[in-house]
Amino acid sequence: MDVTEAERALLAALADGLPLHPRPFAALGETLGLSEGETLAALRGLQARGVVRRFGVVVRHHELGYRANAMVVWDVPDGMVEAAGRALAAAPGVTLCYRRPRRPPAWPYNLFCMIHGRDRAAVLRALDWAAEAAGLREVPREVLFSGRRFKQRGAVFGPAPAEEVAWTSSTAAS
Amino acid sequence: MDELDRRIVNALQGGFPVCERPFAAAAEGLGIDEATLLARLAALRAEGVLSRFGPLWKAEGLGGAVTLAAMAVPTERFEAVAALVNAHPEVAHNYERDHRLNMWFVLATESAAAIAVTIRAIEAETGLAVLNMPREAEYHVGLRLEA
Numbered sequence: 001m002d003v004t005e006a007e008r009a010l011l012a013a014l015a016d017g018l019p020l021h022p023r024p025f026a027a028l029g030e031t032l033g034l035s036e037g038e039t040l041a042a043l044r045g046l047q048a049r050g051v052v053r054r055f056g057v058v059v060r061h062h063e064l065g066y067r068a069n070a071m072v073v074w075d076v077p078d079g080m081v082e083a084a085g086r087a088l089a090a091a092p093g094v095t096l097c098y099r100r101p102r103r104p105p106a107w108p109y110n111l112f113c114m115i116h117g118r119d120r121a122a123v124l125r126a127l128d129w130a131a132e133a134a135g136l137r138e139v140p141r142e143v144l145f146s147g148r149r150f151k152q153r154g155a156v157f158g159p160a161p162a163e164e165v166a167w168t169s170s171t172a173a174s
Numbered sequence: 175m176d177e178l179d180r181r182i183v184n185a186l187q188g189g190f191p192v193c194e195r196p197f198a199a200a201a202e203g204l205g206i207d208e209a210t211l212l213a214r215l216a217a218l219r220a221e222g223v224l225s226r227f228g229p230l231w232k233a234e235g236l237g238g239a240v241t242l243a244a245m246a247v248p249t250e251r252f253e254a255v256a257a258l259v260n261a262h263p264e265v266a267h268n269y270e271r272d273h274r275l276n277m278w279f280v281l282a283t284e285s286a287a288a289i290a291v292t293i294r295a296i297e298a299e300t301g302l303a304v305l306n307m308p309r310e311a312e313y314h315v316g317l318r319l320e321a
Contacts, residue, residue, distance in 0.1 A: 023195065043229070
């Protein structure tokens with residue numbers, strides 16, 4: 001999908017988020033020489049085309065008390081992965097859920113999710129519940145708790161893409 | 175954070191209207207006024223509970239690409255390899271994880287071709303294989319973390 005230069009400029013202007021102003025889209029447009037109506041129309045267009053997923057707040061998990069996270073990976077038979085992924089994504093504590101390619105022999109897992117909890121025990125409890133809910137109790141899995149985080153940068157596009165935001169906000173230091 | 179802060183965080187994680195007075199609309203849903211909501215959001219941002227208030231978008235929608243990559247790094251080389259990997263501006267973030275594949279990083283590039291170029295460069299610099307695991311499907315997470 002094509003994104004115009006004007007739309008790119010608008011997204012870049014949103015890099016730090018919306019101004020906390022009663023008319024935030026008017027304030028935003030003013031910096032770009034756009035009217036409030038033009039700004040709203042451009043953002044709705046980006047939303048309709050799926051470039052912008054949603055507007056909302058990006059929370060820092062750690063500040064909310066979610067201090068532990070794990071990447072949990074599963075080797076799910078191909079015919080089951082769609083249903084299992086949907087069920088996992090709906091489970092409490094699961095903050096991301098993706099299907100990715102297996103890379104045998106080093107990596108047999110094709111379903112990935114992130115689980116957040118207040119501590120490691122809470123992550124494991126959430127995992128237990130999620131595995132049951134998704135019918136994945138008997139499916140081979142591994143739990144990779146995160147250790148050190150080495151890098152977090154601003155994104156190439158100005159603002160961070162959604163996937164990146166979710167990953168960056170998942171660590172203790174973020 | 176008090177009860178109202180928690181309600182605000184929980185309500186706005188899911189979405190925010192794109193209209194002339196979005197804070198007024200969101201405030202109405204919470205049973206408070208616009209000025210109160212703006213003041214609370216400013217305080218939550220100052221405390222660091224909220225990092226950003228605005229749109230989330232797909233890198234692919236802007237012509238870019240994102241992938242998850244992993245390496246099995248010998249323990250004694252971990253710091254040195256991390257420095258080599260992190261020197262690439264395409265590396266968005268990089269986590270140590272407790273597994274034989276112990277280094278996991280996200281690459282975000284301005285084009286799909288640049289992912290392969292960056293991975294080849296990292297393999298050449300480190301002498302280690304990089305497993306590239308791009309997203310094939312995303313399952314929508316309905317519930318966010320409860321404040």
